[in-house]
Amino acid sequence: MKVLIADDEPLARERLARLVGSLPGYKVLPEMASNGHEALQLVQEHHPDIVLLDIRMPGLDGLQTAAKLCESPEAPAVVFCTAHGEYALDAFAVSAVGYLLKPVRSEALEEALAKAQRPNRMQLASLGKATASGDDMPARSHISARTRKGIELIPIEDVLYFIADHKYVTLRHVNGEVLLDEPLKALEEEFGDRFVRIHRNALVARSRIECLQRTSMGHFELCLKDLEGETLTVSRRHVPGVRRLMDRL
Numbered sequence: 001m002k003v004l005i006a007d008d009e010p011l012a013r014e015r016l017a018r019l020v021g022s023l024p025g026y027k028v029l030p031e032m033a034s035n036g037h038e039a040l041q042l043v044q045e046h047h048p049d050i051v052l053l054d055i056r057m058p059g060l061d062g063l064q065t066a067a068k069l070c071e072s073p074e075a076p077a078v079v080f081c082t083a084h085g086e087y088a089l090d091a092f093a094v095s096a097v098g099y100l101l102k103p104v105r106s107e108a109l110e111e112a113l114a115k116a117q118r119p120n121r122m123q124l125a126s127l128g129k130a131t132a133s134g135d136d137m138p139a140r141s142h143i144s145a146r147t148r149k150g151i152e153l154i155p156i157e158d159v160l161y162f163i164a165d166h167k168y169v170t171l172r173h174v175n176g177e178v179l180l181d182e183p184l185k186a187l188e189e190e191f192g193d194r195f196v197r198i199h200r201n202a203l204v205a206r207s208r209i210e211c212l213q214r215t216s217m218g219h220f221e222l223c224l225k226d227l228e229g230e231t232l233t234v235s236r237r238h239v240p241g242v243r244r245l246m247d248r249l
Helices: 010-021 036-046 062-070 085-092 106-115 118-124 184-191 236-248
Strands: 002-006 050-053 077-082 096-101 142-147 150-155 159-165 168-173 176-180 195-199 202-205 209-214 220-224 231-234
Touching: 002 010, 002 036, 010 106, 036 050, 036 062, 050 062, 062 077, 077 106, 096 106, 142 176, 159 184, 159 195, 184 195, 184 202, 195 231, 195 236, 202 220, 202 231, 209 236, 220 236, 231 236
Parallel strands: 002 050, 050 077, 077 096
Antiparallel strands: 096 150, 142 150, 159 168, 159 202, 168 176, 195 202, 209 220, 220 231
């Protein structure tokens, strides 16, 4: 996989080049960009598979550059490498598949590059192609969460469930869990076609439902695929809806 690095700081470019060069399967292009205009030109000339892109650069910044790249049907995957965590949501609008905070760690970079493989690109290209009206905004294909790794982008198809607990929501996915500072109701409104409410504080991915069972105490529990040994409580109010959904699955 060919990787283009775009950063206005020479030391940052050199460090990223060393990190990428130490990973198998990736080759850093010898020419690197110091601003957005150079990045667009090098993409046109060399057709990299992945672009590691800083956000704050002179002239055309990283977000503007990524937006320009989105216009191409053969756009490379974009992974932002930045010292600023406040642009994570903006990254969705320009099809970012990774958002790493500097200093970039080798493990986090390797994980982000793995997510940036070509089969995912056209699917991710729909990110942020919303109209000016919030009501017309399409559901995100990824959810961002701040973790010890920086900003993680979690594919919505990897999410098993959301559970609200006081002011935070726990997002459980196939590789672990993260905390979100988003209300459960807003998540239900955005992803209601892919998730079903099973309790006043829980949403479950429809595609992950395996079976509904009743305990010896008369309570109802839901078993999910990829969640061996763990069940989720279904409130009596939501049991009929879950049963109807399972009949259609």
